[in-house]
Amino acid sequence: MARALFAFLSGVLLSLLLSLAAVAQETGVPDRSATGGAQTLSDIMSRQRGAQIDDSFRSGATGNPDNAAGLVNPLGTLGGVSDPELWRALRYGSADVTVSARGPAAGVVIQNEGIWWLNFREGPLMRGGAWLLGGTLLALVLFYLIRGRIRIDGEKTGNTVTRFKAVERFAHWLMGGSFIVLALTGLITLFGRTVLIPMFGRDSFALLAGSSKWIHNNISWAFIIGLILVFFMWVLHNLPKRHDLTWLAQGGGILKKGVHPPAGKFNAGQKLIFWTVILLGASVSLSGLSLLFPFEMPLFAKTFAVLNSSGLPQLFGIGDLPLAQTPHQEMQYSQIAHALVAFVLMAIVLAHIYIGSVGMEGAIDAMSSGEVEEQWAREHHSLWLDEISSEDRPSDSAPSASEPTVE
Amino acid sequence: MKTMLLAFAAIVLITITANFALQTAGFSSQEQNLGAAVRLDQ
Numbered sequence: 001m002a003r004a005l006f007a008f009l010s011g012v013l014l015s016l017l018l019s020l021a022a023v024a025q026e027t028g029v030p031d032r033s034a035t036g037g038a039q040t041l042s043d044i045m046s047r048q049r050g051a052q053i054d055d056s057f058r059s060g061a062t063g064n065p066d067n068a069a070g071l072v073n074p075l076g077t078l079g080g081v082s083d084p085e086l087w088r089a090l091r092y093g094s095a096d097v098t099v100s101a102r103g104p105a106a107g108v109v110i111q112n113e114g115i116w117w118l119n120f121r122e123g124p125l126m127r128g129g130a131w132l133l134g135g136t137l138l139a140l141v142l143f144y145l146i147r148g149r150i151r152i153d154g155e156k157t158g159n160t161v162t163r164f165k166a167v168e169r170f171a172h173w174l175m176g177g178s179f180i181v182l183a184l185t186g187l188i189t190l191f192g193r194t195v196l197i198p199m200f201g202r203d204s205f206a207l208l209a210g211s212s213k214w215i216h217n218n219i220s221w222a223f224i225i226g227l228i229l230v231f232f233m234w235v236l237h238n239l240p241k242r243h244d245l246t247w248l249a250q251g252g253g254i255l256k257k258g259v260h261p262p263a264g265k266f267n268a269g270q271k272l273i274f275w276t277v278i279l280l281g282a283s284v285s286l287s288g289l290s291l292l293f294p295f296e297m298p299l300f301a302k303t304f305a306v307l308n309s310s311g312l313p314q315l316f317g318i319g320d321l322p323l324a325q326t327p328h329q330e331m332q333y334s335q336i337a338h339a340l341v342a343f344v345l346m347a348i349v350l351a352h353i354y355i356g357s358v359g360m361e362g363a364i365d366a367m368s369s370g371e372v373e374e375q376w377a378r379e380h381h382s383l384w385l386d387e388i389s390s391e392d393r394p395s396d397s398a399p400s401a402s403e404p405t406v407e
Numbered sequence: 408m409k410t411m412l413l414a415f416a417a418i419v420l421i422t423i424t425a426n427f428a429l430q431t432a433g434f435s436s437q438e439q440n441l442g443a444a445v446r447l448d449q
Contacts, residue, residue: 100444166410173414181418215422218429222421293434368408 032057062089093326104295105327117332125336126190129343136347140354150360152376153258160371161388163381168233169370175226175281176349178219183346185216190339220288227281234274237265243383244268253380254355265384273352280341280348287338291331298330300337 032040037057046053063081081089089095091110099106164172188196189212197205246261247268253259261267266274290297304321307313313321325333356363362376377385429435 100442101440102442102445103440106440169410170414170417173411174417177411177415178418214426218422218426219418221425222418225421294439368411370410 029054037061058088059092059094061085062092062094105331108326108328111326111328113326113329113332117336120336121190121339122194125339126194129190129339132343132347133350136350140351140359144354144359147255149358150254152361152373153260153379154375157374159374160365161374161377161385162370163366163372163377164370166370169367171226171229171233172367173226174222175230178222178226179345179349181219182216182223183342183349185212185219186339186342188212189216217292220285220292223281224285227278227285231278234266235278238271238274240268240271244271254360260379260382262382263380263384264387265381267381273348276348277345280345284338284341284345287334287341290334291338294331295327298325298327300330300333301325 030040030042032038032043034040039055039058043053043055063079063085065080068080086095087110090097091112093108095109097107097109188208192205192209192212196208200208241264243262243264244267247253247263250259250261252267252269253261286297286299290299301323305323308320308323313319322329356367360380362373365372365376374385433439
């Protein structure tokens with residue numbers, strides 16, 4: 001199930017990515033008679049434009065040992081394979097390579113897709129991620145300046161109700177605390193070479209990068225455990241309900257003062273965050289595990305096979321996604337998916353942190369002491385307050401808190 | 408607040424335990440890649 005979800009999420013992201021990077025497919029077989037079948041200037045220019053070309057005329061030209069001249073003919077080509085043909089076979093992964101180091105990647109001597117991945121990582125990925133996080137922060141600052149802090153509108157009662165038990169808060173902070181560290185160390189890893197080295201120098205950054213990598217790799221388990229705990233504790237409260245539509249229609253009441261649509265333990269906005277965190281968290285965990293155990297958990301050849309059979313890439317005009325991939329390509333796709341999903345999660349978590357702290361009066365109490373002001377609960381989670389109130393008292397003579405209030 | 412600090416302590420504990428467990432189980436980069444003719448510890 002998790003793999004299927006991951007396949008879907010990764011597929012959608014990569015489909016978008018590939019649709020951005022998609023370039024015109026060269027059609028037809030060019031005339032290469034002038035070069036004796038070798039690549040032409042047109043081929044080189046096409047590659048430089050980033051166009052995909054059918055290079056089977058090169059990948060297949062790896063010599064033939066059967067054509068080797070006999071021993072009696074000293075001027076024949078040794079072995080029937082020339083140096084260019086040997087290097088071509090290494091480049092396209094068809095050479096019979098024996099290496100001393102272990103691991104599935106050890107036999108890949110030349111990896112053709114590295115430059116594409118590096119260019120994407122240091123270009124659109126970093127720029128897009130920086131814009132996303134910067135834009136989110138800016139939007140939150142603007143929202144605060146325009147809307148201000150969402151106050152408790154009614155008179156405070158002085159009574160509190162238990163919103164989250166200790167075990168719920170523990171799971172939340174286990175996941176949240178580890179995610180913040182993962183985000184910071186991940187950003188250090190991604191932006192280190194281009195941003196931090198020029199600022200702090202290579203020696204200082206080496207220590208920072210080494211520590212950052214160690215922390216990122218090992219703290220990830222705390223995030224995964226927290227994610228699983230949070231899922232099982234809150235999944236039933238986050239199933240969609242009819243009143244969620246009302247909440248969404250009224251913008252959750254956060255856009256206009258005095259508007260408080262009814263909500264259960266979690267409102268529709270929190271449900272959206274819950275499912276986004278669960279699905280993207282599972283996705284980022286799987287791609288993270290793939291990176292943590294290099295070459296042991298290839299995810300994308302199978303994911304692409306599922307996507308190809310779904311028809312999605314064809315629908316977007318990308319064509320069939322590549323199924324046969326080198327171990328390094330698998331890692332490159334994992335890194336890109338990991339970073340893309342992580343950036344989206346970081347942006348969402350920034351908004352979550354804002355509304356749970358400075359953005360809304362009384363919200364932080366839910367996750368610090370677990371006790372919230374009754375009036376706060378009445379305004380933001382009226383259905384839930386009704387529910388716990390009716391559990392506390394046998395008769396239902398007390399007034400209901402679930403009526404939407406407009407003050 | 409106490410629960411939050413407890414969770415942070417648990418994060419530190421899990422982090423150190425995970426590193427120890429993976430190293431002990433032979434998942435270090437060195438152990439994953441060395442072979443009879445490849446030494447990475449010298």
